[in-house]
Amino acid sequence: VNGVDYNEELDQIVFSSRFSSEIYIIDHSTTTSEAASHSGGNSGMGGDILYRWGNPSNYGINGNQVIPDAVHDVRWIENDGRQNSGYLQIFNNKGGSSNPVQSTIDGIETPLDSTTGYTYLRNLNQPFGPSSYTTRYICQYSAPGQSASDRMSNGNIYVNASGGQGGSGVMYEVDSTGNIVWGPYQADSQKGFRYECDYPGIIALWTHIDTSTTSCNPLSVNSVKNDNDFKLYPNPTSSTLNIDFTNKKIRHLNIYNTTSKLVDSYKVNNFYEKVFSINFNAYDSGIYFLELIDDTGSSYKRKFSYIK
Incomplete structure (x- = not known):
């Protein structure tokens, strides 16, 4: 696990796995005993995985491997009216198809069941949707390891493309059309975050x-x-x-x-x-x-x- 985020509204946790090339959502509302079972909590599913995305072959289902390699820093985009509110966002290290392969910031609109409010829709014997990313920004820098991103309140995307474990990297921010509005700055960080002035x-x-x-x-x-x-x-x-x-x-x-x-x-x-x-x-x-x-x-x- 290399990234984790908590959604207070859903009372759920999402985390990313670098070597499984996948992200997962679990219920945080369960008791300890419910978490060790298949029932209980807001979802009624106990400690079971509520949602997973990126590599369907991990659970024996045919489908697109949308995360081809490493993935980092999964997070929910703040659900406060900003662009793509409520989506999941990931740093997809080798998501781009250009040569050389570029890293991407991918947004995923999860199939949250509006009836239950806490579970995710999935067709029988089919992988969790969507079949591909919902939004994508192709980074101007590629990163092989730990990296981060965020969707700012004005719709801009913050990018921290790391140079690897302990390596140098860059931080920058782009607007909705992909123009760099801040940076790029050299950053010797594995994972950096950008806090807005009203934090x-x-x-x-x-x-x-x-x-x-x-x-x-x-x-x-x-x-x-x-x-x-x-x-x-x-x-x-x-x-x-x-x-x-x-x-x-x-x-x-x-x-x-x-x-x-x-x-x-x-x-x-x-x-x-x-x-x-x-x-x-x-x-x-x-x-x-x-x-x-x-x-x-x-x-x-x-x-x-x-x-x-």
């Missing part, structure tokens, strides 16, 4: 800065909110960043670097101004954090990148 752990870092060990200014605001009522574009930017406030009355904008050090600050004189533009030609390339404070003192955070 709860990052929000906690923003609001709990230890000023005794850093030169940072504490964020003195009434509350920290995650809000979709403003947009940053283009992101990444190579020159000017535009901030669209929409329905917010913003009075201050602060820019921080990745160490939470205040880089610059702006005052918005017109409460009803809808778009505020900042030129970054004098800045160093890198990742920055934008803090917007509205007329109530509430704070909104977003991350952006500047690439010269």
Whole structure:
């Protein structure tokens, strides 16, 4: 087993097997005794495998071996409205058919039974569907070993193509059309993950800065909110960043670097101004954090990148 993910909504676990070239779903809602049997839990199937995909010959069924070799980092795409919500996503190390073989990020729409809500449909003497991947992104880098991927909230795909066990690799992010929007960066990691700016752990870092060990200014605001009522574009930017406030009355904008050090600050004189533009030609390339404070003192955070 080289990858595992938990779906809280289904109370199920999915894991991937590198040498079996397959992924599996099991019931997490069972008791210990139910897990050792063939009944019980939300699925009523106890510890039995609820779903498997990638190599039907493993369970004596004829069908396409959709995962031809190694597979890593199986995960559910967050079911929050983002593109392909609820799909399974895998790093298929040799999924591509080009020469040389390229790695792929494959999405699988599982045949979840809408009647039971916890089991998966399968025709008698047939492999679990679908017969092939539902979505596919062909990576720009191939990886023989441990690697990772994720579907971001904006629909972009994050890719960590490892160089193998302990080898060098790359991290990058592509948009829905396959254009690289972040990276590629050299990464000596077997498996890396990308956290978005509104991840709860990052929000906690923003609001709990230890000023005794850093030169940072504490964020003195009434509350920290995650809000979709403003947009940053283009992101990444190579020159000017535009901030669209929409329905917010913003009075201050602060820019921080990745160490939470205040880089610059702006005052918005017109409460009803809808778009505020900042030129970054004098800045160093890198990742920055934008803090917007509205007329109530509430704070909104977003991350952006500047690439010269």
